[in-house]
Amino acid sequence: MNHLPLIIRREYFTKVKNKSFIVMTFLSPLIMIALFAVVAYLSQLNNDKERTISVLDETGYLEEVFQNTEFTTYTNLNGLSLDDAIALVKEKEDYGLLYIGKSGSLDNVSGNVKFYSEESPSLSVISGLELQIEKRLKEKKLELDGVSLAQIEASQTDIEIAQESFDGEKSSKIDNVVKLAFGGAAGYLLFMFIVIYGNMIMRSVIEEKTSRIIEVIISSVKPIQLMMGKIIGTSLAGITQFVIWVILGGVLLVIVSAIFGIDLTQVQTPQQEMMNQAMQADGTQAMAENLITAISNLPLTNLIIAFLFFFIGGYLLYSSLYAAIGAAVDNETDTQQFMLPILMPLILAVYVGVFTVIEDPHGTISTVFSFIPLTSPVVMLMRIPFGVPLWQQGLSLVLLLGTFIFAVWFAAKIYRVGILMYGKKPTYKELFKWLKY
């Protein structure tokens, strides 16, 4: 008798009809968007704050360097003494005073630059100023050596290395960023999904134990059917929740940004502005174009198929372990000691993904971890946008599948024995013994 559809239906509808589930489903995006709105609003407030920086340049080298911008006004205090300048800045409540002391030669300037302010200035302001001064001094020095400004400008070369794999696949720096974003998002999504819904499965198993209905159910269906039904039903509920989150979040985001008039693509803080001023960043237009090519450069078909397989495989692997934990204990507080061995490989996978895959997606560590079944779903998902040979993906998937089958067998054993065990919290040794019952 196949009761699986029946069990899945019950699990799904109990989850979906549950009040706290409904509240969470609709409230979470609201909270997220509200947070976003608050942050956006605050940064807008910040934007409105214009700051004035007074400049006292005793060397005369740095005239005309500091151009007023939307948020920053520079006032020239040349001619005043340092003390007077400080007093004046204090009185005017300026952001601060940039002081370039008298120096014998260009080489000595670097030791004589100071910034006076009421509170310690922001790091980005200081580094912005530093960049501008450095650039100007460099030009001055070159000019002294007889190089004209035009020559300097002409000598500026922008190098962008065009990357191409042996197969003729072209990529660029922005491609890598996009790949990282896609891989990271996929890996992180899986991680979140496992943690949230794995826990939900665990709680639902514990609930059946504490309400003592388990023996009634188990006299009608096989434990493994119940376990699989639980996992699938809860996952479907999870997917429902995720889809609602994405849709609701998207809609709300559009509404909120319309209300607050925030152009999402153009959110620019004074800090960024100052850095851009110094570095003369690329035009936004070219960026957007590159972005689109970068996305279309991704191995999309491979990405989607691999995402489905690794996501499902990884999720099922972990959720069967969660189900086993739920079966082994009587209440949620007892789960802690068993959670650690599950969370560790998961967190390790995320760390490897974040630190190693970014550095070198095809390095030894990344490759090895994308084969180890407990870490492979997350790490492999992060690697795939960078192009992973199909045999590697296949091998990793086979390993994952093998482990999954083993984990289900293992979990089903623990589950079968554990659901009927009440009382004391089992030790690892006892769990091992259960396997032989």
Added chain:
Amino acid sequence: MNDLLVANSVSKNFGDFKALNQVSIAVPKGSIFGLLGPNGAGKTTLIRIINQITMPDEGSVLLDGQPLKPEHVRDIGYLPEERGLYKSMKVGEQCLYLAQLKGLTKTEAKARLKYWFDKLEIGDWWNKKIQELSKGQAQKIQFIVTVLHQPKLLIFDEPFSGFDPINANLIKDEILQLRDEGATVIFSTHRMESVEELCDHIALIHKSNKVLDGKLNDIKRQYKTNTFEVGLESLDREKVISEIQDKFEVLPATFRNLNDDIKLNIKINGQTSPNDLLSFLTSKAQVHHFVEVIPSASDIFIQTVKNNQ
């Protein structure tokens, strides 16, 4: 083939612990079979094996002459001792779900549930959640769910716990009616008075072994000691007692009786018939009370367990 369920030398180990040791039972069709034993004797393990929740290490279980297979769950209704329901699920929904797990179709289940809800007059609980019901009320639902699919074999583990005497009686009558309609019942309990009332057969499991098995009346016959409770009225009390003591073995008696004259437990040997004893007594005094002492299920239980210590 008169036995619905037969267990042949069933053994089960949990690690080093032997939960069942070569236990065999045969449950006749249409009977109520009492499965007794002290706590931890192995009753629940045996019941779980019958329900295919755990598998035996050795031995086999036959239902209706066939080795147990997964399809048999439809033929068995099990009310475990550790029982409960999904607390936040509605009564009706829950009953339908559990009935479907036992293989009923939804319409079938609905019709039968209506019958039972009307019979037990609980129709208005349909949309309530289990957590809104009292323990006894939830037990009623549990009972209905157990019998709903009209199984051949019903297994009740402490079915009366949680019920007040009125409801316990109601459930008892339902069990008897199900038996009369052809169901076979395995009944596990520690309440000896309900064993006395309900069971035709009993088996006693102690320390993983079956130590007693058979028809309740046969077992009682085995355990009886040919002792009679006697209540007499006489003017010459001392003399009558000493005359009886000369002829028979006399034990102190504790039975209750309206007259508190002479109360004795008199044991006779094989050669004396009860009639001989009675005629002897009538010749000596006025007989108010003359009853053979039949060992109660409780006596048998305690004695057997002690003997097997």
